[in-house]
Amino acid sequence: MIPLFEKAHQLHLTDTEEEILKYFESNLPSSVYTNLNDLSASLYTSNATIVRFCQKLGLKGYNEFKYQVRKELKQLHPQNFRTDDLVHHSLALFKDNLDQIDEKELEEIAGLLTSDRPIYIYGSNLSSLAAKYLQTVLNTLDYPCILVEWRRLLNGLVHEINSDAVLFIITAHGDARRYLSVFRKAKARGTITILLTCEKDSPLIPYSTFALCTNDRNEEYRHVDINPRLGIFTIVQILIELAARIKQNSQDGGDTFGSLS
Amino acid sequence: MVTLHLDDAVIKSLSNNELNVLKYVYEHSDEVLDMSIQTLAAQTSYSSATILRFCKKLGYSGFAEFKYALRAEGRKDTPGTSAAKAQNFNTRIMIDSLCSNVEGTSNLISEDQLIHTFRYFDSNCPIYLWAPGGITSILSDYFEKLLFSIGRQNVYKIESSKMGEHILRNIHSESLLILISTTGDFGPTVRLGKIARMNNVPILSITPYTNNEVANLATVNFRFFTNQRENRGAEFTSRLPVFYMINAIIRCYLQYKLSGREQTEQGENHDSII
Structure with a gap:
């Protein structure tokens, strides 16, 4: 599992935050490309909730969160999907x-x-x-x-x-x-x-x-x-x-x- | 010396600052080809936003495309001036030009566009593929056959514009319409695009690199480089960059599917390409 997600699991999360985490884990790798508005719409939550979730993980915001997941994903599966x-x-x-x-x-x-x-x-x-x-x-x-x-x-x-x-x-x-x-x-x-x-x-x-x-x-x-x-x-x-x-x-x-x- | 095809309307739309950029580009075309947008901005003492606006007014999506066009124009000049009649020499140049069109097209494909596309492919939403007739329909056929061959179901080809309008008027917004246009402004294609937009149906388009109507309607737009040509009214613009792009999309999708499956069923066997 990605270290960032492991870290998230150890935190005390609200139900909505659990759901956000679950969404990311089960929709890899495409979830790291979802934009904030699409994500909040599909999870029936607000942008602010998602940003708060990212901040709980010690990150500045949603984009840094995506960047971090992408980076860790690459380290974990170097052989993985690379379009370039x-x-x-x-x-x-x-x-x-x-x-x-x-x-x-x-x-x-x-x-x-x-x-x-x-x-x-x-x-x-x-x-x-x-x-x-x-x-x-x-x-x-x-x-x-x-x-x-x-x-x-x-x-x-x-x-x-x-x-x-x-x-x-x-x-x-x-x-x-x-x-x-x-x-x-x-x-x-x-x-x-x-x-x-x-x-x-x-x-x-x-x-x-x-x-x-x-x-x-x-x-x-x-x-x-x-x-x-x-x-x-x-x-x-x-x-x-x-x-x-x-x-x-x-x-x-x-x-x-x-x-x- | 490079010449860009600028008509009056474009020139008129440029501000004084942008005209100065244009002048600089004309005078230093060879150096500009190797410059980054920041270097050019520094050389002309304007901001990179001004340069970007300048490129957009000229009909390019950004500085990279603008440079590509400059380079293509430069290449066109050489054989004309040297006027070499040697058959073999010409053939090489022609092949190089084919190659640079495909290479330029290849550089325009971005991961974000692909992932966006794959989300539509992954959902089992119906995909409608517009085949406008003529040579472009062969491209639609190609896309359709390759989608079938990698196991994407629910792909429907629309071959008549009346039928297309009918379908799009009654369509569910969770569908995808694929439009391929070699000019980007073909009437019936634009019309279908507008109807789809009206009904909130996402559009994936494949169009030339210029500023064009079909691309403006699209949700995801792939662009390609090519030179428009015709023989007394019948066009025969090269479709090779489009074939290349469709193949690249399909290849990447197949790899994406396989890698996704690998992750969810770690350890288990998965389908592999033989």
Whole structure:
């Protein structure tokens, strides 16, 4: 237990003060962020009562009390919830992902996406959002492309599409059972395939024309996929920027829109 | 030399003292980037409150954002003047700019905002997520899917503004409305925000760093950096900083839940990320 609370328990407290203490103990860690007005409202008491309680503990007021609890909490659980760390960690992952990209390859892919070839973009589950994002923005830039969100449709499609089509497939898990037949067929027919995945050992890679691999981690929480695919979104964004630049260069001088630098 | 986009109305709103600050910033833009608000106040012999007011009148939430904007403007100038046509060089600059937008956004996320948000997530109140259509709806989808995936129930996406108005008019005030706006001033989004405010429904918003209407309506507001762009009327402003922010919120919430549980059931097993 936090030393400050231990100290409080040894004091002679009124019923209301007991309640304040109980509230703090049972609602950690969020209770240390409650403001005075919210607290007094939810405990049906007055601000003055709460301040008096803090003063009984030898502190100047409510804010010092919160500060003290926070400090003691940190000392007690150094491994505990620290948002700064988490935010810095995800920023570090984001930067690592940028460092490992191959600019030349991405430029080549952007060239394909903005060519006159038919473009199919596939993604299912959470990857479908990345696919939809790429498709919507490319359409906005006047490079029409088709979004495919159903796996069976993709399976059928690969037998039918023109051989000059480009198949852009986003799959975080790079699952062979699901997609190997698609990639094999596409390769046999000479269709260009671009694979965007975060599984660097995906068996699909040897069958794809271009393979892009990000550093997202495939993790689960209670058996649900919680891979946020941020690296995938980053690659998609870079492709969009490159496509926008191609668009800008192709426009005849005069016309300008937003800076892309 | 840095140029800030100041229109007449903003300039007119500045007092003489604030105009002197502006002049100083123009003349010493490079040094200002490394100054703290106190140093700048000392250099210009004004109080830091004056500097802060100055930043706010320019549409920034504080001195840090103002400096960020200065820096972003400075970066924009360089490639233009050097006019380097080398493809690879440009690509690097573009990636750096993406990175600085995300980094700036990341620095704006504060623990207090997060904890405030988590209190809503923790209570089982219904969460209404407004999907305004177009690219921004993909962000709402992303937020919705991630909330589901970490086990937050009771999340409802609103896809039609008429339906949204209907829901918000009859809603219980113990709910949460999430508004995401890339400009901060999109009509239907502002409208829903106002209805929610009228009914005392708390609002969590994700908006750009500028002074904007949606942010002003919100109870908790997360801000991001981005450059607004469009192609003949169809906008394609980068959403990457927003994806980043949503992910950061969810990540922190998951960690917060796990650490909270650890405390209450000390010694017992808890769910862990595999």
